[in-house]
Amino acid sequence: MGLDLQWTLEWLALSAQAMADHREELIELDRPIGDSDHGENMDRGFKAVTAKLAETPPETPGAALKLTAMTLISKVGGAAGPLYGTAFLRAATALGDEAEIDASTLVTALQAARDGIVARGKAEPGDKTMVDAWTPAIEAAAAAASDGDVRKVLTAAAEAAEAGAVSTDPMQARKGRASYLGERSIGHRDPGAVSTALILRAAAGASA
Numbered sequence: 001m002g003l004d005l006q007w008t009l010e011w012l013a014l015s016a017q018a019m020a021d022h023r024e025e026l027i028e029l030d031r032p033i034g035d036s037d038h039g040e041n042m043d044r045g046f047k048a049v050t051a052k053l054a055e056t057p058p059e060t061p062g063a064a065l066k067l068t069a070m071t072l073i074s075k076v077g078g079a080a081g082p083l084y085g086t087a088f089l090r091a092a093t094a095l096g097d098e099a100e101i102d103a104s105t106l107v108t109a110l111q112a113a114r115d116g117i118v119a120r121g122k123a124e125p126g127d128k129t130m131v132d133a134w135t136p137a138i139e140a141a142a143a144a145a146s147d148g149d150v151r152k153v154l155t156a157a158a159e160a161a162e163a164g165a166v167s168t169d170p171m172q173a174r175k176g177r178a179s180y181l182g183e184r185s186i187g188h189r190d191p192g193a194v195s196t197a198l199i200l201r202a203a204a205g206a207s208a
Contacts, residue, residue: 002100003150007206008061012053012068014202016046022198029191033178037078038191045076045084062095079176080192083117083130090116103145103153107138110157114138121175128171128178128185130192133164137200154204161200165193 019026019042026039052071058064065088073085094112095101101109114134123129140160144152166189173185 001150002102003061003106003207004100005058005061005064007101008058008064009053010206011203012046012049012064014205015199016050018198018202019043019046019195022194026191026195029189029194033173033181033185033188034191035078035177038080038195041076041078041080042195045072045081048072048075060095060097060099061101062092062097065089065092065095068092079121080195083120083192086116086120087113087134101150103148103150106150106153107141107145110141111138123175126171127175128168128173128190128193129175130190130196132168132171132190133161133193133196133200136164136167137161137196151204151207154200154207158197158201158204161193161197165189165197168193 023039023043026042027036030036030038049068049071052067053064056067058067069085069088069092072088073081075081076084090112091109094109095105098105114131117134118124118131121129121131123131125132125135137157137160140156141153144156168190169188170186172183173179173181173190178185178188178190
């Protein structure tokens, strides 16, 4: 059984709840190495997504993700808006007009999302960015997709993203505002990697 529009809407609703629940945590993570606004921006952005989805109900998973992308781009400041907007837009394009998402298509959409972030932010694994959560998530998702179980794919992606976020602790930032701190960026967890893990955990939760 694949994922459908109901799953997509539940995923986005759980993402919005996660951003509200972890708003302060993301702010505190961003304070020493960024602008202290990641939690505020993500919470505001996903609240706007929730309102937009209620105002203009989409008919397919791809349409829901495209609406999410456009809303995040217009409502989320800093680097996160364009990065997450590009990710959701690329995923939406990968899904097209399909009503149901199988494991293979799910991996393709996740890969497209990560590739969009890389193209937009020019970051690579090891730069201490959200790419350090997305990349292991994609690898784990692809490895778990062989038996066609979408829940396993999403759970594997979420667990790998969480481990990826933790892995940013000892890294020295090479991208974004944190890179200006040089060695002083070491010892702090990247807030974008953490919000990525929250979004992918929400995706897994919506499939349970």
